[in-house]
Amino acid sequence: MMGSAIASVLDRKDHDRSDILEMLQCSEEDAHQLYRKAAAVRNRSVGKQVFLRGLIEYSNICGKNCLYCGVRRDNQKIERYTLSREEVLEAAMTAYRLNFGSIAIQSGENSSKVFVDTIENLVTTIREMTGGKMGITLSLGEQSRETYQRWFDAGAHRYLLRIEASSEALYRRVHPDDDMHRYKKRLECLKIIQETGYQTGTGVMVGLPYQTMSDLADDIIFMRDFDIDMCGMGPFIEHSDTPLGARGTDNLFLRERFNLTLRMIAILRIIMKDINIVASTAMQTIDPAGREKAISCGANVVMPNLTPARFRAGYQIYEGKPGYREVNESNISGLNFDLIPGTTLGLGTWGDTPHFGRRLTGK
Numbered sequence: 435m436m437g438s439a440i441a442s443v444l445d446r447k448d449h450d451r452s453d454i455l456e457m458l459q460c461s462e463e464d465a466h467q468l469y470r471k472a473a474a475v476r477n478r479s480v481g482k483q484v485f486l487r488g489l490i491e492y493s494n495i496c497g498k499n500c501l502y503c504g505v506r507r508d509n510q511k512i513e514r515y516t517l518s519r520e521e522v523l524e525a526a527m528t529a530y531r532l533n534f535g536s537i538a539i540q541s542g543e544n545s546s547k548v549f550v551d552t553i554e555n556l557v558t559t560i561r562e563m564t565g566g567k568m569g570i571t572l573s574l575g576e577q578s579r580e581t582y583q584r585w586f587d588a589g590a591h592r593y594l595l596r597i598e599a600s601s602e603a604l605y606r607r608v609h610p611d612d613d614m615h616r617y618k619k620r621l622e623c624l625k626i627i628q629e630t631g632y633q634t635g636t637g638v639m640v641g642l643p644y645q646t647m648s649d650l651a652d653d654i655i656f657m658r659d660f661d662i663d664m665c666g667m668g669p670f671i672e673h674s675d676t677p678l679g680a681r682g683t684d685n686l687f688l689r690e691r692f693n694l695t696l697r698m699i700a701i702l703r704i705i706m707k708d709i710n711i712v713a714s715t716a717m718q719t720i721d722p723a724g725r726e727k728a729i730s731c732g733a734n735v736v737m738p739n740l741t742p743a744r745f746r747a748g749y750q751i752y753e754g755k756p757g758y759r760e761v762n763e764s765n766i767s768g769l770n771f772d773l774i775p776g777t778t779l780g781l782g783t784w785g786d787t788p789h790f791g792r793r794l795t796g797k
């Protein structure tokens with residue numbers, strides 16, 4: 435088995451751009467070696483545990499108009515909502531009761547004073563109610579340095595802001611051309627998040643229109659050079675009420691994007707051994723066992739949805755997003771571990787990676 439072209443690439447200590455391209459484009463058969471190697475690297479570097487972040491989709495009110503997203507400002511077909519304080523706290527306490535260790539609060543983008551104050555207050559309260567035990571990830575888009583700092587001081591310690599496409603040219607093609615949607619601003623925000631002291635996560639969509647293999651290789655290099663601590667990547671899935679989804683999709687392409695995302699996860703794991711990588715819900719939308727497959731390829735985090743069921747329909751950033759309540763007492767992750775032998779749930783812990791500590795101490 436060893437001795438094939440891909441084996442020698444996989445065995446290299448450092449991987450350059452052409453190695454990444456080779457891994458992205460190898461045969462299906464070779465891809466299985468890539469996946470196995472990535473899972474082994476994961477087990478060795480961050481262990482065999484899968485960590486949970488209970489996802490709370492706080493609000494679908496969004497000031498932006500990203501061309502791919504169903505929650506975009508101009509989509510008038512959805513009813514806008516914001517969870518009440520009680521609803522957020524109840525979801526957070528559900529996560530605590532189920533021993534999740536962490537929650538993630540996500541939302542459409544909003545920088546109003548009310549929004550910023552409310553989030554700060556929620557973070558403080560959740561930390562207090564859980565005796566400081568609940569890890570809090572925020573994914574609330576682009577904000578000012580001051581806002582990032584306030585939320586950090588309140589007790590949030592991770593922030594996820596996908597760069598979406600690390601190529602500025604591609605970024606421009608999937609966003610409106612105005613000051614609300616500037617690549618440089620997004621990149622600047624990501625830097626501020628890192629400087630503020632958050633465990634910093636980013637990621638891209640895989641299979642965007644106009645995206646090339648070369649873009650994807652550069653995405654991996656971007657994440658490596660930025661020295662991120664966490665990554666959330668997922669396939670792009672059309673939403674028919676958006677400019678990039680109006681023409682529908684082809685299931686064949688969806689399957690290709692799915693497979694390409696598995697490769698991206700595996701390659702990133704091999705290159706950035708000890709970071710956290712999410713098995714995204716978008717993977718599950720394309721394939722019911724999508725998250726399990728992502729874990730088999732090196733991912734180690736899942737985000738079970740804790741948003742109250744009646745708001746789920748309003749948070750369709752892409753079409754077909756699983757709307758059912760997957761979290762119950764008997765299976766809190768919603769995962770089928772028979773499909774990912776050898777891994778277990780990491781409960782009652784924040785699930786930080788060794789990477790973050792190393793980055794801070796410079797070791």
Ligand code: SAH
Binds near residue numbers: 543673
């Ligand atoms: N508003 C925040 C967080 C919510 S959106 C932000 O944009 O950062 C969370 C993620 O959903 C985005 O980063 C984007 O990568 C993803 N997303 C949006 N539309 C999508 C689509 N059509 N297919 C797949 N992922 C999508």
Ligand code: SF4
Binds near residue numbers: 498503504505542543
């Ligand atoms: Fe808003 Fe985020 Fe969707 Fe862009 S991706 S429209 S910022 S929710």
